[in-house]
Amino acid sequence: MAGPTTAQRGASGRADTSARPPYIGPEGPRISRRTLLILIAVVAALLTAFVIWVLYGSSWLRVEKVSTSGVEVLTREEVEAVAATPVGAPLVSVDTGAMERRLRQKLPRIDTVDVVRSWPDGIGLKVTERKPVLLVEKDGKFVEVDAKGVRFATVDTAPEGVPLLELTPEPSASLRRFGGDRLLREAVRVVGDLPTGVAKDTETVRVNSFDAIFLRLTRDRVVTWGSGEDGPVKARVLTALMKAAPKAGHFDVSAPTAPAVSAS
Numbered sequence: 226m227a228g229p230t231t232a233q234r235g236a237s238g239r240a241d242t243s244a245r246p247p248y249i250g251p252e253g254p255r256i257s258r259r260t261l262l263i264l265i266a267v268v269a270a271l272l273t274a275f276v277i278w279v280l281y282g283s284s285w286l287r288v289e290k291v292s293t294s295g296v297e298v299l300t301r302e303e304v305e306a307v308a309a310t311p312v313g314a315p316l317v318s319v320d321t322g323a324m325e326r327r328l329r330q331k332l333p334r335i336d337t338v339d340v341v342r343s344w345p346d347g348i349g350l351k352v353t354e355r356k357p358v359l360l361v362e363k364d365g366k367f368v369e370v371d372a373k374g375v376r377f378a379t380v381d382t383a384p385e386g387v388p389l390l391e392l393t394p395e396p397s398a399s400l401r402r403f404g405g406d407r408l409l410r411e412a413v414r415v416v417g418d419l420p421t422g423v424a425k426d427t428e429t430v431r432v433n434s435f436d437a438i439f440l441r442l443t444r445d446r447v448v449t450w451g452s453g454e455d456g457p458v459k460a461r462v463l464t465a466l467m468k469a470a471p472k473a474g475h476f477d478v479s480a481p482t483a484p485a486v487s488a489s
Contacts, residue, residue, distance in 0.1 A: 281315045286345050288312050288319060295352035299334055307331045308340070310348050319348060328352075333377040358416050359390045359409075359430065372417060374410040388416065388440075391431040408432050411453040415440075418456030420464050423448070436479075451479025 256264075291310045293301040308324050321340035328338045328350075339351040355377045357369035369378045370390070383389070390412055392405060412430050415438055419427060426442040433439070436452035450459060459478040466476050470486045477485040 281318065286316045288314055288316055288348055289346040291348050291350065292343070293350040293352065295354065297354055299332065299352070299354060304328065304332065304335075304350060304352060308348075308350055316342055316344065316346065316348075321348075324350075333375075336371070357384055357387045358413055360384070360387050361390050361392065361409075370409065370413065372413060374406070374413045386425065388427040389429045391429055394432060394434055408435065411435060412438065414453040415450055415456060418453075418460050420460050423460075423463060423467075445474060447475050449475070449477040449479050455481055 288310060289312065291305055291308070291312070293304050296304060307328055309327070310324070311319060319340075319342065321342070324340045325338050328340075329335050334354050335352055336355045337353045339349075341349045341351065343349045355369070355371040355375065357378075358372050359370040360383055361368040361370060361376070363379070366379050366381055367383045367389075368376050369380060369384070369387075370376050390409070392408060392412070394405065394408055409432075412432050416424065416427070416430060419440075423440075423442065426444075426446075427440050428443060429441040431439045431441070438450045438452065440448040440450055442448065448463065458481045462478045462481045462484050463476055466473070466478070466484055466486050470476075472488075473486045474489040475487045477487075
């Protein structure tokens with residue numbers, strides 16, 4: 226009887242692999258790339274949902290306290306009342322920009338303010354107040370003017386050490402050209418250029434015109450400053466004149482290259 230043919234032996238020698246289970250190596254079952262990507266996406270979504278819940282839904286990161294720094298004339302209570310911090314709200318949801326704008330609008334004494342989140346549960350209000358460099362008397366009260374020429378507050382009592390502005394411009398082309406606000410800024414400019422010792426002794430700043438500004442100091446001394454131009458040079462010249470003639474009553478630095486000094 227004839228044996229199996231070569232074709233039959235080849236067919237019977239090939240194993241049927243269609244029903245074999247997936248290969249499992251020593252490190253465990255292999256995960257396809259697609260399955261891995263799906264798992265990563267699921268984990269990322271769960272993590273994102275958890276973070277959002279922590280920030281907005283949980284009680285862990287909510288506003289519980291407010292701190293205020295930098296106030297001198299203003300009080301913490303009035304600053305915090307205007308800030309209207311939403312205590313109990315999620316810290317991440319606080320609109321710090323809106324709070325800053327509200328504080329500057331309703332409290333003109335504030336020059337700058339930073340509203341910062343203090344994690345995990347606080348809001349910090351960092352205030353910088355305007356400092357008066359001149360006073361304008363009005364109806365028995367005093368309007369405070371800062372170094373930018375901004376009228377920011379009216380007070381009943383004049384702050385100590387701040388000179389009074391006498392803005393009495395004579396009818397002239399200078400007044401028509403520059404206007405009262407520009408003359409006010411020139412007076413502020415002059416005060417900013419004064420030597421420290423002179424600034425402390427300055428009682429009034431009188432502005433007659435753009436180039437006719439005068440200072441009245443303690444002990445009835447007068448300084449003719451002229452315009453606000455060349456302020457640093459005039460300050461150095463004035464310092465030298467006062468050292469050379471400490472008992473003089475009048476100093477003229479309107480032309481700093483040709484200063485003058487006299488007894489009165």
